[in-house]
Structures are given as structure tokens and as C-alpha cells.
Amino acid sequence: DSGVTQTPKHLITATGQRVTLRCSPRSGDLSVYWYQQSLDQGLQFLIQYYNGEERAKGNILERFSAQQFPDLHSELNLSSLELGDSALYFCASSVRGTVNEKLFFGSGTQLSVL
Amino acid sequence: QQPVQSPQAVILREGEDAVINCSSSKALYSVHWYRQKHGEAPVFLMILLKGGEQKGHEKISASFNEKKQQSSLYLTASQLSYSGTYFCGTGGLAGNTPLVFGKGTRLSVIA
Numbered sequence: 001d002s003g004v005t006q007t008p009k010h011l012i013t014a015t016g017q018r019v020t021l022r023c024s025p026r027s028g029d030l031s032v033y034w035y036q037q038s039l040d041q042g043l044q045f046l047i048q049y050y051n052g053e054e055r056a057k058g059n060i061l062e063r064f065s066a067q068q069f070p071d072l073h074s075e076l077n078l079s080s081l082e083l084g085d086s087a088l089y090f091c092a093s094s095v096r097g098t099v100n101e102k103l104f105f106g107s108g109t110q111l112s113v114l
Numbered sequence: 115q116q117p118v119q120s121p122q123a124v125i126l127r128e129g130e131d132a133v134i135n136c137s138s139s140k141a142l143y144s145v146h147w148y149r150q151k152h153g154e155a156p157v158f159l160m161i162l163l164k165g166g167e168q169k170g171h172e173k174i175s176a177s178f179n180e181k182k183q184q185s186s187l188y189l190t191a192s193q194l195s196y197s198g199t200y201f202c203g204t205g206g207l208a209g210n211t212p213l214v215f216g217k218g219t220r221l222s223v224i225a
Contacts, residue, residue, distance in 0.1 A: 002155060033212060042116075042217035043156070043201060056212045090155060099144045099205025099213060100163055105155035 003027065006091050006106035014114055018079040021109045023091030025072055029104070031055070031097025032074040034066055037088040037108070049074055050097040081113045115140050117204045119216035126192045126223045134187040134219045136202030145178050145185040146203040146213060149196075156201060159187075189221070197223045 003026035013019055025032050034046040045058035049068035060066075063081075068074040078085060088110050092103040117138040126132055136145065144163050148156040162178035162185060174196075178185045189196055199220045203213035 002157075035215075040217075043203075043215035045212050045214055048212045058212065058214075099146075099211060100161060102146065102158040102161060103148075103156075103203075103213065104158070105148075107155050 002104040002106065004091060004093050004104050004106035006089075006109050008109060009107065010110045010112075012112045012114065013081060015081055015083060017081050017113075018077065019081065019111065021076040021078070021089055021091075021111075023074045023076070023093075023106060025074070025091075025093030026104050029093035029095050030072065031094050032068055032072070033092040033094075033103065034060075034074070034076050035090045035092065037090060038086075043090070046076070048097060055097055078111070083113050086111055086113045116214055117202055117216040119200075119202055119219050121219060122217070123220040124222070126189075126196075126221065128194060128223060128225055129191050130223075132189045132192060132221065134189075134200050134202075134221070135184065136186070136204070136216055137182070137184045138204050140183065140204075142178075142180065142183050142204050143211075144205040145176070146205070147176055147185075147187050148201045148203065148215075149198045150201065150218070151198040159200075192221075192223045194223050194225065197221055 005024040031050045036044045046060040048056040066076045092105045094101040147159040150156040173190045199218040203215045
């Protein structure tokens with residue numbers, strides 16, 4: 001158990017819908033990352049937050065948004081869903097959000113868009 | 115920029131050795147290695163930092179060649195438990211740039 005909690009574990013929805021994925025980092029970790037994993041692309045970095053502020057942004061679509069709340073949990077919002085958004089979404093956390101720290105990954109949310 | 119991993123997949127018999135390579139077109143500050151078993155989250159193996167030396171974890175070790183912007187993961191005397199997908203993640207010189215992962219190398223160890 002990494003200490004990072006993601007909910008829900010599975011999500012099935014239809015095209016055009018909006019969903020929210022939730023992540024609670026390990027106790028004491030200030031930084032949260034979101035990654036998308038699909039079969040052919042590996043782990044794609046979406047966005048990083050540190051202590052409530054956006055720190056870095058990757059290839060995140062405009063239909064996707066995220067935020068980190070004062071209690072440090074984070075939510076990833078996906079809207080106008082398309083079939084291609086089906087993937088495993090991982091949240092990870094670290095203490096300071098620097099590249100010399102290891103990441104602790106949650107167990108992921110499997111999103112299926114039908 | 116996504117680092118390139120090779121090979122994409124490898125099959126080993128128990129006790130055999132393997133090397134997984136990771137290369138980047140950008141100057142690197144750090145290289146991370148993670149292992150993901152089927153249906154599970156990636157798990158940290160080790161970090162190599164700029165100016166660092168080879169590191170080890172059980173019978174798994176890695177090296178980081180800063181000049182070539184490459185890292186290699188060495189698995190010796192492989193065990194069935196080593197099966198999984200190995201990802202390298204690279205961090206840029208800015209230090210605060212987020213990790214970018216390669217597409218992964220699928221390792222299968224058979225009896």
C-alpha cells in the first residue's frame with residue numbers, strides 16, 4: 001500500500017459526459033501528479049500541483065482540468081468525454097515535488113468511455 | 115520529451131540476465147526506474163542523479179551516463195517475481211521539471 005488513495009477504482013460512462021477522479025496523497029506529501037496510461041503510450045504526464053498551486057503542465061487536453069484543495073487532495077475533471085479518453089488514470093505524490101524524489105502511485109482509476 | 119526505452123519487450127528464463135536501456139534527447143538531471151506488475155500501480159525501484167554512481171536494489175542495479183543522456187537497468191539472475199513492465203522516468207536540468215516516462219519495457223521471466 002503506497003498510502004495514495006484514488007477513487008473510484010472503475011468508472012464507466014458515455015461519450016459527452018463529465019467525470020471527476022479523486023486523489024488523496026500520502027500523509028505529509030505536498031505534491032500531486034496526474035498521469036494517463038494507455039496501452040501504446042505508457043505513462044503520460046498530465047499535470048502537477050504543489051501545495052495547492054499548479055507547478056507543471058504536460059499534454060493535458062483543454063477538456064481536462066484539475067485542482068488541489070487546501071487539504072491537499074486533488075481532483076481531475078474530464079469533460080466532453082470521447083472514446084479515446086478511455087485509459088487508466090494514476091495519481092502520484094511526493095513530499096516536495098522535485099525530480100530527485102521518488103513518486104508513490106495510487107492504484108489508479110480505470111475509465112471506460114462507451 | 116519522452117525518453118526512449120529498449121527493448122520494448124524481453125522474455126527471460128529464470129536465472130538469466132537482462133539489460134533495459136533508456137535514452138533521452140535532452141540533458142538530464144535525474145533518472146528514475148519503476149516496475150509495474152499487471153493490474154497494479156508502478157512501484158519505485160531507484161533514482162540516479164546527475165553526478166551519481168551506479169545504484170543497486172536487490173539483484174537489480176542501474177547506471178546513468180550523463181554525457182550520453184542514457185541510463186541502463188541491469189537485472190541479474192532473474193526471478194519469476196521480476197516479471198512486469200519497467201519504466202524509466204527522466205527529469206530535466208531545471209530540477210523542478212516533472213518526470214516524463216518512457217513507454218516501458220515488458221519483461222517476462224519464465225521457469
